[in-house]
Amino acid sequence: MADTLNLNKVQLNTKLNDEIQKFKKLQAMFLGKKRIEKIEPIDLRDYAKFVLKEGSVLEQRSVLGCVSSELVLKNGKIMVS
Numbered sequence: 001m002a003d004t005l006n007l008n009k010v011q012l013n014t015k016l017n018d019e020i021q022k023f024k025k026l027q028a029m030f031l032g033k034k035r036i037e038k039i040e041p042i043d044l045r046d047y048a049k050f051v052l053k054e055g056s057v058l059e060q061r062s063v064l065g066c067v068s069s070e071l072v073l074k075n076g077k078i079m080v081s
Contacts, residue, residue, distance in 0.1 A: 012044050012066040 020042070028034070051063045064071075070081045 012048065012063065015062060015066070016042060016044065016047050 048063050048066075051059050055063070072079045072081045
């Protein structure tokens with residue numbers, strides 16, 4: 001299903017970059033590094049799938065806010081219309 005969603009890529013990319021920056025800073029702090037490593041590009045659909053499976057309710061809501069497709073709940077399953 002996530003492969004067929006229309007995503008607001010600008011909004012989702014901003015959220016993703018913010019999360020990665022926060023993680024990199026935390027990682028650098030724990031490893032005692034002063035320099036934050038370069039961020040490799042990440043596929044936004046893979047990020048959305050991960051958050052929808054593993055993220056908190058707030059993170060899932062945030063990602064779903066970037067979806068421009070119409071979602072329908074039918075028989076306990078979410079479908080893209």
